[in-house]
Structures are given as structure tokens and as C-alpha cells.
Amino acid sequence: MSESTRAAAEAAGSHDSKPPPPVAIICGGGRFPLAVAESAKRAGRDILLIGLIGAADPAIAAHPHVWLRMGELGKLFQTLKGRAIVDVALIGTIARPQLLSELRPDFGALARLPEIARILIGGDNQVLTSILQLFAKEGLRVVGAQQLAPELLAPEGQMTALAPSKAMLADLDFGRACLAALSSFDVGQALVVGRRRILAIEAAEGTDGMLQRVADLRANGRVRAKGRFGVLIKAPKKGQDLRVDLPAIGPATIAVAERAMLAGIAVESHGVLMLERREIIARATAAGLFVIGFENR
Amino acid sequence: MSESTRAAAEAAGSHDSKPPPPVAIICGGGRFPLAVAESAKRAGRDILLIGLIGAADPAIAAHPHVWLRMGELGKLFQTLKGRAIVDVALIGTIARPQLLSELRPDFGALARLPEIARILIGGDNQVLTSILQLFAKEGLRVVGAQQLAPELLAPEGQMTALAPSKAMLADLDFGRACLAALSSFDVGQALVVGRRRILAIEAAEGTDGMLQRVADLRANGRVRAKGRFGVLIKAPKKGQDLRVDLPAIGPATIAVAERAMLAGIAVESHGVLMLERREIIARATAAGLFVIGFENR
Numbered sequence: 001m002s003e004s005t006r007a008a009a010e011a012a013g014s015h016d017s018k019p020p021p022p023v024a025i026i027c028g029g030g031r032f033p034l035a036v037a038e039s040a041k042r043a044g045r046d047i048l049l050i051g052l053i054g055a056a057d058p059a060i061a062a063h064p065h066v067w068l069r070m071g072e073l074g075k076l077f078q079t080l081k082g083r084a085i086v087d088v089a090l091i092g093t094i095a096r097p098q099l100l101s102e103l104r105p106d107f108g109a110l111a112r113l114p115e116i117a118r119i120l121i122g123g124d125n126q127v128l129t130s131i132l133q134l135f136a137k138e139g140l141r142v143v144g145a146q147q148l149a150p151e152l153l154a155p156e157g158q159m160t161a162l163a164p165s166k167a168m169l170a171d172l173d174f175g176r177a178c179l180a181a182l183s184s185f186d187v188g189q190a191l192v193v194g195r196r197r198i199l200a201i202e203a204a205e206g207t208d209g210m211l212q213r214v215a216d217l218r219a220n221g222r223v224r225a226k227g228r229f230g231v232l233i234k235a236p237k238k239g240q241d242l243r244v245d246l247p248a249i250g251p252a253t254i255a256v257a258e259r260a261m262l263a264g265i266a267v268e269s270h271g272v273l274m275l276e277r278r279e280i281i282a283r284a285t286a287a288g289l290f291v292i293g294f295e296n297r
Numbered sequence: 298m299s300e301s302t303r304a305a306a307e308a309a310g311s312h313d314s315k316p317p318p319p320v321a322i323i324c325g326g327g328r329f330p331l332a333v334a335e336s337a338k339r340a341g342r343d344i345l346l347i348g349l350i351g352a353a354d355p356a357i358a359a360h361p362h363v364w365l366r367m368g369e370l371g372k373l374f375q376t377l378k379g380r381a382i383v384d385v386a387l388i389g390t391i392a393r394p395q396l397l398s399e400l401r402p403d404f405g406a407l408a409r410l411p412e413i414a415r416i417l418i419g420g421d422n423q424v425l426t427s428i429l430q431l432f433a434k435e436g437l438r439v440v441g442a443q444q445l446a447p448e449l450l451a452p453e454g455q456m457t458a459l460a461p462s463k464a465m466l467a468d469l470d471f472g473r474a475c476l477a478a479l480s481s482f483d484v485g486q487a488l489v490v491g492r493r494r495i496l497a498i499e500a501a502e503g504t505d506g507m508l509q510r511v512a513d514l515r516a517n518g519r520v521r522a523k524g525r526f527g528v529l530i531k532a533p534k535k536g537q538d539l540r541v542d543l544p545a546i547g548p549a550t551i552a553v554a555e556r557a558m559l560a561g562i563a564v565e566s567h568g569v570l571m572l573e574r575r576e577i578i579a580r581a582t583a584a585g586l587f588v589i590g591f592e593n594r
Contacts, residue, residue, distance in 0.1 A: 174482070177482070178479070178482040178484070181478045181479065181481070181482065182475070182478065182479070182498075184478070185471070185474070185475040185478065185495055186493075186494070186495070187475070187494075187495035187498070188498075191500075196483075197483070197484075197501075198482055198483070198484035198500050198501075199500055199501045200500045200501060200502070201479075201484070201485075201498040201500050203488075203495050203496055203497045203498050204494075204495075204496045204497060204511075204514050204519055204520050205497070205510055205514060205519065206519070209510075209519075213502055213506075213510070214501075217501050217502060222501055222502065222503070222506075223501050
């Protein structure tokens with residue numbers, strides 16, 4: 001059993017008869033917060049969804065929930081203490097507030113200004129580390145989607161009937177090494193490589209933005225290839241805290257990978273969330289794309 | 298005197314009374330081929346422009362010239378031998394032919410098929426190395442724009458009255474280290490960094506494409522900052538052969554850097570071509586951007 005699945009099994013209470021502790025899920029944008037919440041609920045956990053106003057899906061209202069603005073840290077901590085909730089997860093996309101005024105801090109946030117200032121600057125990893133420190137100071141324990149919903153993580157090995165060629169596996173090795181080299185710069189969760197040529201590297205634009213670029217480069221002839229070409233490689237950055245920043249793919253990723261006429265998709269097993277995995281595999285198969293999970297080295 | 302300026306001075310015949318040898322300039326797309334040709338002519342060299350059909354500016358016809366298709370290698374080598382030209386430069390953008398059929402090889406090209414096959418695959422550096430080997434085999438000497446027109450290269454130091462802040466210089470160090478880490482993967486001639494966060498990395502899309510992306514990311518709020526933010530860093534890849542693949546910026550770079558609301562531009566001195574430098578500086582100054590040349594370490 002891996003570390004994360006063991007932690008999840010323990011958290012889900014499979015090793016004793018006590019009910020698992022309740023968990024608050026701070027919900028950013030996208031469909032992951034609900035998927036993780038429903039998975040945690042199926043595992044027998046009491047859940048409280050904290051919807052970030054302007055980001056979270058209104059559909060979270062189907063579960064016990066509270067709506068908060070980004071800056072309402074004081075209210076957040078009070079809410080959690082009032083319900084004796086210690087475990088907190090941060091799931092979904094959250095636009096980084098650039099300025100204190102955008103954050104609209106409440107009194108509880110203002111009381112923690114030095115910590116918050118650190119959150120407003122720096123690379124993603126730094127930001128998330130600062131958030132984790134802030135939560136730890138309040139006696140909260142940040143848990144990850146991989147603990148609440150381990151079945152949502154990419155498995156190891158070939159997921160489609162279609163397999164990558166030897167050349168594509170060589171591209172995978174090359175691309176993984178490039179991502180590893182980028183990790184210490186807190187950038188590069190994904191790239192596209194074809195025939196040992198790095199075609200695109202993800203930075204602030206996100207994976208879908210990068211794939212759309214590859215589609216454009218093929219359409220305008222800057223990347224010229226016959227038929228399916230190139231592999232999307234996606235993995236957590238080395239040292240990335242998977243509790244708060246797990247990379248993810250979903251059916252929409254397949255759609256844009258198809259537009260980019262890629263040959264396939266390789267994700268790090270147990271390191272990338274796959275929302276609606278069955279749908280992902282079905283769409284990839286229909287599009288003629290392979291999907292594999294590679295082992296973390 | 299640096300290596301490259303010494304070579305240029307020698308080539309320009311400033312050290313002896315013999316006229317400098319003639320040079321053939323194979324002209325791809327863009328404005329660099331003409332700029333380099335005119336600079337070489339001013340330095341007293343006889344020039345022959347080889348226009349690649351479909352790529353080169355028709356304005357090259359103002360000088361002694363020959364038009365060739367991409368695949369007419371046999372004709373190219375005959376032309377050069379017929380005129381006793383040994384020095385050849387390859388200047389301007391050339392779309393990489395993906396397939397042999399696109400290349401439309403003439404007999405002289407077909408006779409060199411193994412070499413040409415290597416040119417059709419691999420990263421940019423590999424391609425260019427293969428081309429250089431092919432030319433060397435024919436007794437030709439490939440010279441670079443920096444030898445023919447050293448005054449077109451970025452100088453060292455601050456070029457605008459506006460200077461980068463200390464934080465921007467720290468970003469420059471951080472971004473340069475990231476580019477250096479990417480070099481061994483034959484990718485990353487440029488990136489944009491702001492407050493120690495890598496916002497964009499260039500791969501197949503080119504520098505202008507990357508800058509336009511940063512402009513889009515700011516417009517759609519994925520990169521949020523107040524006012525001018527971020528530094529474009531551009532440098533040759535380590536081990537890159539500057540004779541055939543010198544990075545370049547021009548006035549158009551400033552226009553798109555302005556759209557991206559960057560704070561400034563930093564280029565490696567003696568490693569980046571600056572076409573219309575006076576115009577670049579004037580536009581950067583008008584746009585409130587700093588421009589500096591940093592020393593190669």
C-alpha cells in the first residue's frame with residue numbers, strides 16, 4: 001500500500017470502528033471540488049464545503065456548505081473551530097490575488113498580515129507553502145485530494161488499448177528529464193515533446209492553454225508533422241506539496257489534445273488527478289490517443 | 298577585442314590590404330538577411346544573396362542574387378563553386394521541412410540523402426549541426442551574422458535611460474539560471490519572469506508568440522499584476538552554434554513586449570542580434586521599457 005492510499009484508508013476509518021473525522025473542503029473553481037467531496041462522502045466522512053465566492057461551482061450547495069470571500073480568513077477559522085473541524089482540503093483553481101486590496105481581508109486576515117504578504121508573491125510552491133504554514137498555526141491539518149479520494153488518482157501503466165511506440169517512450173524519458181530540470185524553478189507541470197524536440201512548456205497559461213498552443217502551431221505550420229505527433233507529459237513538480245496542488249486532467253484535456261493532434265498522454269501515476277477517468281479513456285480511445293501512467297522515480 | 302569582433306575585423310580586411318573574401322548569404326524570411334547583407338557590403342565585402350523561394354524578402358533583388366528552392370542543394374553548391382565563394386552565411390527564418398517530399402531535393406540533394414535525413418529530425422541544435430557538417434564536407438565555411446555584421450549584436454550594459462530595479466535584476470538572475478537548465482534539452486531561447494515566478498517559456502512558438510501569450514494572460518487575468526511587470530530574457534542556448542542560429546529582437550519585439558506590459562527586456566550581449574537598434578531603443582523608451590545587455594557567464 002502506498003503512503004497516500006494508506007493515509008486515505010486510515011482517514012476513511014477502515015482500520016478502526018471510529019467514524020472518520022469530518023473534513024472541510026475549500027472549493028475553488030472547476031469540477032474537482034465536487035468530485036473529491038462526493039468521494040470523501042462515499043468513504044463515510046462528514047463534509048463541509050467552503051465555497052469561494054466567484055470561484056466555486058454553485059452546485060456545491062447540494063452538500064452542507066458555507067460561502068466565503070477570498071479574504072475572509074477570520075470567518076473561515078471561526079467556522080472550522082465552531083464545528084470542531086481539523087482536517088481541511090483546498091481543491092480547485094483559485095486566481096491568485098495580486099494585491100491586498102483584491103483580497104479584501106477581514107479582521108482575522110489582517111491579524112495575520114505578514115503570512116498573507118508572503119502568499120501574494122513568489123512561485124506557486126512558495127505560495128502554497130505559506131498557506132500551509134498559516135493553516136498549521138491555527139491547529140488545522142491540510143489533507144490532499146489524494147487522501148480524500150485516492151481512486152481519482154492516475155493508476156500506473158497503460159490505460160488505453162493503444163500503446164506508445166518505442167520512439168514515444170524515448171520522448172517520454174527526454175521530456176520527464178526536462179520537467180525535472182525545471183522543477184527547481186517552480187515551473188513546468190507539463191510539456192509536449194515529439195521526436196526529442198520540446199514543442200511547448202507550460203508556465204502560467206495552464207495545460208489546456210499549452211495544448212491549444214500546440215494545436216495552433218500545427219495549424220499555422222510552425223510545428224509540421226504528418227498525423228498524430230507528440231506526447232503530453234504531466235507530472236507534479238519535484239518537491240511540490242501534493243496536498244494543495246495536485247496536477248489534474250479531465251475529459252476537456254483529451255479534447256484539446258485531440259485538436260493538437262497528439263499521439264498520446266503520459267501522466268505520473270499517483271501524482272495526477274484524473275477526473276472522470278472512464279470518460280477520459282473512452283474519449284482518448286475514440287480519438288486514437290494512448291494514455292499511460294508512469295512511475296515516479 | 299572579442300573573438301567575434303576580431304574575426305569580423307579580419308574578415309573585413311582591416312588588418313591587411315587584400316580585399317575581404319566574397320560571401321554568399323542564404324536568405325530566409327524576415328528583415329535580417331538584408332540588414333546583414335548591407336552591413337557586410339559596407340565592410341567592403343562582395344556579396345551574393347541566395348534567396349530561398351517562398352521565404353526570402355523580394356527586396357534582396359537589389360543586390361547580386363540567385364533564387365533557389367529549399368531542396369536545390371546541388372544547384373547551391375554549383376553556384377558557389379562557379380563563383381569561387383567559400384564563405385556562406387545562413388540568415389533569417391526558415392520553416393523546417395518535415396518531409397523529404399516537402400524539401401523537393403534536386404540531384405545534388407539526393408546524392409547527400411543521409412545527411413539530409415538528419416536535418417529533418419531532432420531539436421534545432423541538432424538540425425543546425427547537421428547542416429554545418431554538410432557544408433563543411435563541400436569545402437564551404439559557414440560564417441555567422443556576428444562576423445559579417447558585428448555592429449548588429451546587442452552591446453553590454455544599459456541601453457535605455459530607464460534602469461531595471463534590484464528586484465528585476467534578481468528576476469534576471471533567476472530566469473537566466475532557468476534558461477541555462479533548459480539548454481541541454483535544446484529548448485528555451487527566451488522566457489518571461491516576474492517576481493521570481495516564471496510566467497512563460499519559449500519553445501516552438503517563438504519569442505513573439507510567447508510574448509503575445511503573456512499579453513493574453515494579463516488580459517484574461519491569469520497573470521495579475523499592477524502596471525509594468527515581468528522581464529523578457531533572451532539568450533542563446535548553451536552550446537548553440539551562433540554562426541547559424543543567432544537569437545534576434547527587433548522593433549516588433551518591443552511592440553509585443555509593450556502589449557504584454559513588461560517592465561523590460563534583457564538580452565545576452567554579443568549573443569543576440571538587434572535589428573534597427575536605434576528604433577528598438579526609441580520605441581522601448583516611449584513605452585517605458587528598459588533594455589539591457591547582460592554579460593555571458
